[in-house]
Structure formats: C-alpha cells, structure tokens
Amino acid sequence: MWKVLICDDEALTRRGLTKMVSRCRTDMEVVAVAAQGEEACEKIETLRPSIVLMDINMPLVSGLEIIERYHEDPRLRFVIISGYSDFAYAQKACRYHVVDYLLKPVSEEQLLAVLDRCAVLLQQQITTSRIVVPQHQDRSMITQVLQEIEQHVTDSDFSLNQLSNQFHVSASYLSRIIKEEVHCTFSELINEKRLTQARTLLLSEPPLLMWEIAEQCGFTSQHYFCRVFKNRFGLTPQQYRQLMKEENSGNKPKSA
Numbered sequence: 001m002w003k004v005l006i007c008d009d010e011a012l013t014r015r016g017l018t019k020m021v022s023r024c025r026t027d028m029e030v031v032a033v034a035a036q037g038e039e040a041c042e043k044i045e046t047l048r049p050s051i052v053l054m055d056i057n058m059p060l061v062s063g064l065e066i067i068e069r070y071h072e073d074p075r076l077r078f079v080i081i082s083g084y085s086d087f088a089y090a091q092k093a094c095r096y097h098v099v100d101y102l103l104k105p106v107s108e109e110q111l112l113a114v115l116d117r118c119a120v121l122l123q124q125q126i127t128t129s130r131i132v133v134p135q136h137q138d139r140s141m142i143t144q145v146l147q148e149i150e151q152h153v154t155d156s157d158f159s160l161n162q163l164s165n166q167f168h169v170s171a172s173y174l175s176r177i178i179k180e181e182v183h184c185t186f187s188e189l190i191n192e193k194r195l196t197q198a199r200t201l202l203l204s205e206p207p208l209l210m211w212e213i214a215e216q217c218g219f220t221s222q223h224y225f226c227r228v229f230k231n232r233f234g235l236t237p238q239q240y241r242q243l244m245k246e247e248n249s250g251n252k253p254k255s256a
Contacts, residue, residue: 002028002122005049007040007066008081009059013104017053017081017111024112025119027183037061044070051118056082064096071096074125077118081106095247101234119183120192141167142181145174149186153193154218160186194218195232198225202241203248210237 002025006017014033021030031047034040037058044052044066056063067078078096083104099121100114145163152158163186164171178186194217201213208216214225229237 002051002119003031003047003049004028004051004053005032005034005040005043005047006030006053007034007037007058007063008053008055009035009057010055011035013055013081017106020106020108020111021053021115024108025115027119028115035059037063037066040066041069044076048075050075050077050122051115052076052078053081054078056080056084067096067098071098075122077121079114079118095243116184116188117192120188123182123184124192141169142177145178146181149189150193153190154197154216156215156218156220158190158218190218191228191232195229198229198237199240202237203244207241213237 004021006014006021008014008017014035018030018033021028028051031049032043034043037060040052040054040058041061043049054063054067058066063080063082067080070076071078078098080098080101081104082101099118102110102114145167148163148166149158160171160175164174167174175186178184178189182189184192198213198217198219201208201216210226211222214222217225219225219228226237229235229240233240235243
C-alpha cells in the first residue's frame with residue numbers, strides 16, 4: 001500500500017483530493033493532510049509517505065522549498081498541484097524531478113494518470129534497490145521479461161507481440177502480468193526508460209541533434225519523442241536542455 005500525503009492550505013481541496021485518491025487507486029492510502037509548510041515537513045519526516053501532492057503556495061514554508069528539501073529522497077515522489085500556470089515554476093519542478101505539475105481544478109482522470117506514473121517510478125526504485133517485491137505466481141518468467149525489456153528498450157521495433165512470442169504466451173496475458181508487477185502498461189514502462197536515457201543524452205557534449213537522441217533512445221520519430229517528453233516533463237527537450245545548461249553554468253565556480 002503506497003502512502004499519500006496531501007499538502008494544501010485549502011480545506012476543500014484537501015477533502016476533494018483525498019476522496020479522489022481513494023477512488024483512483026485501491027493500493028494507495030491518504031495517511032495524512034497538511035495545511036502549512038512546516039506541518040508538511042513534520043508529516044514527511046514521521047510518516048514517510050511515498051507520494052506527496054503539494055500545493056506551491058503553502059503558508060510559512062512554500063511547496064517548492066519543501067520539494068527542494070526532500071527531492072533527493074529516492075523513496076519519495078512529488079506532484080505539484082497549483083492554481084498558477086507559471087513557466088518559472090515548471091522549470092523548478094523539472095529541476096527537482098517532480099513527477100507532474102497539475103493545475104487546479106484537478107480532474108479525476110488527471111490524478112489517476114499521475115498516480116499511475118508515480119507507482120511506476122516507485123516500483124522501478126524498488127527493483128533497482130533490490131528490495132523484495134510481492135511474489136508473482138510465475139516469478140521466473142516475469143523476471144526474464146523485465147530483463148528482456150531492459151536489454152531491448154532502445155530498439156524501436158521492440159513490441160509486446162514480439163515479447164509474447166518469445167515467451168510463448170498471449171500478448172494480453174503478458175500485458176497483465178507486467179502491469180501487476182510494475183503497475184503500468186508495457187508501453188508506459190518502455191517510454192519511461194527511454195525518457196530517462198533521453199535526459200542524459202540531452203546533456204551530452206557535443207550536443208546531439210533531436211533526431212539522433214530520438215533514434216538512440218528507441219523512439220520511432222523525433223516528433224513522437226518531443227511530444228512524449230513534453231507530456232512527461234512539461235518542457236520540450238530543447239527547453240530542458242537549455243534549463244540544465246543554465247543550471248550547470250550557474251553551479252560552476254567562478255575563476256579568480
């Protein structure tokens with residue numbers, strides 16, 4: 001059961017999000033709510049939630065300050081929920097690897113999509129950290145399937161049908177056990193892994209062209225890569241590259 005913390009200074013928003021979370025995911029539970037920044041920090045420290053739905057404009061300590069304080073914790077995923085559409089906020093959110101930036105009022109469909117994405121990232125962290133995960137009735141096969149996905153993630157022709165033929169099972173069965181294991185679909189898992197690699201390649205020197213990055217990561221086209229990237233991070237690949245370039249430049253020590 002994933003623990004969810006809701007941080008917002010509006011009581012109506014807190015109640016609404018709490019109800020939506022319970023309807024969206026049966027494997028997620030709102031363990032607490034916070035109306036102020038310091039209260040949010042205290043609950044993060046004591047309750048150790050996995051997902052935090054964070055309003056930017058929290059009293060005393062802002063949402064972005066809280067995210068900056070805890071964003072390096074690999075067991076924690078932040079989602080910004082704000083009434084303000086501001087590019088500067090989106091830039092900072094991307095810098096702190098916020099899962100998504102949702103504008104109020106948040107629909108149940110939007111919340112479900114972002115909670116699904118959080119579950120994917122958290123499950124990947126568990127797998128990477130070699131933490132024991134719930135046992136599947138066919139553990140040997142699902143382990144091999146995930147290994148195959150990891151090995152072929154940059155192959156644009158790699159497909160669920162190809163994978164199902166390799167393991168002599170139906171595509172629908174394979175799709176189901178993948179979702180049971182990592183809480184996302186085959187295509188969502190593939191795209192998440194490709195986007196992780198794309199973020200690294202965007203910072204390579206000399207700079208790679210967008211079509212080169214798309215090709216190396218396994219996307220079928222530059223257009224599709226750019227669309228998936230912006231949907232995931234709220235910035236185009238070029239905007240992300242420029243943001244990280246400015247950030248890295250600002251962190252370099254000045255010469256005497």
